[in-house]
Amino acid sequence: MAQDRVEAVERALTVLEAFDSPQEYFTLAELAQVTGYYKSTLLRLLGSLTRFDYVQRDEQGRWHLGHAPVRLARRHLPGRHLTTRIQPLLVRLAADCGETAALLEVEDGTVECRLVTLPDTSLRHDLRPGDRWVASADNDPRPALPGGVMVCQTLTGDALEPPMWLALSGPAGRLDPQQAQSILADAAASLTAGPAREAVP
Structure with missing residues (x-):
C-alpha cells in the first residue's frame, strides 16, 4: 500500500x-x-x-x-556452508573423542557458539548454539570451566569475517590437551584442503 x-x-x-x-x-x-x-x-x-x-x-x-x-547476515541461523561442511566434522570429533565439539566465533571480545555436537555421556561440557561469553584475550576464546578444559584451533577465513575456532571441551581429567590440539589441527587442515578427491584408476 x-x-x-x-x-x-x-x-x-x-x-x-x-x-x-x-x-x-x-x-x-x-x-x-x-x-x-x-x-x-x-x-x-x-x-x-x-x-x-x-x-x-x-x-x-x-x-x-x-x-x-x-x-546482520550472521545474526541468522548458521548458513548452509557451515552446516554442511562443519557440522559433520563436529559429529565425528565428538564421536571419536567422546568430548563436546564446537565451532566458536569471536567478535568484539565476545565469543559465540555457532555449532556444537555433544558426546553421548552424562559427564560433559553442556554447550549450546547461541551460548556467549567474554573472551579472556584476543586469541583465546576459551571460557572459564571449573573442573574442565577447552582446547581450540583457529580456522582460516575471510578477512571480513570474524575469527572462528574449532573447539573440544570436557572434564580436565579426561581430555588430554596435547592430543586434542593435534586432533583439532588435523580437522582444521581437512577443512582447508576440502573434499578428498577420488583416486584415479
Whole structure:
C-alpha cells in the first residue's frame, strides 16, 4: 500500500541493491547509471549508508559494501556452508573423542557458539548454539570451566569475517590437551584442503 512506503528508505535500499553484482567497486557515476539517481541525491544517500557502515569509500573515491550487511547476515541461523561442511566434522570429533565439539566465533571480545555436537555421556561440557561469553584475550576464546578444559584451533577465513575456532571441551581429567590440539589441527587442515578427491584408476 502507498501509505506503507517511505521513499527515502526505498532509495537507500535501491542503492544497496546495486552492489548485488559481480562488480565490487563502483564510482559515483556508475552508481548514478545503475540506480537512475542524480549524483547529488546519491551523495546524500551514501552519506547516511556510510555512517551506519553499509557502504564504504576507498582512497580512489570508489564505493563498496561495508561491514554492516555481513554482520546482520550472521545474526541468522548458521548458513548452509557451515552446516554442511562443519557440522559433520563436529559429529565425528565428538564421536571419536567422546568430548563436546564446537565451532566458536569471536567478535568484539565476545565469543559465540555457532555449532556444537555433544558426546553421548552424562559427564560433559553442556554447550549450546547461541551460548556467549567474554573472551579472556584476543586469541583465546576459551571460557572459564571449573573442573574442565577447552582446547581450540583457529580456522582460516575471510578477512571480513570474524575469527572462528574449532573447539573440544570436557572434564580436565579426561581430555588430554596435547592430543586434542593435534586432533583439532588435523580437522582444521581437512577443512582447508576440502573434499578428498577420488583416486584415479
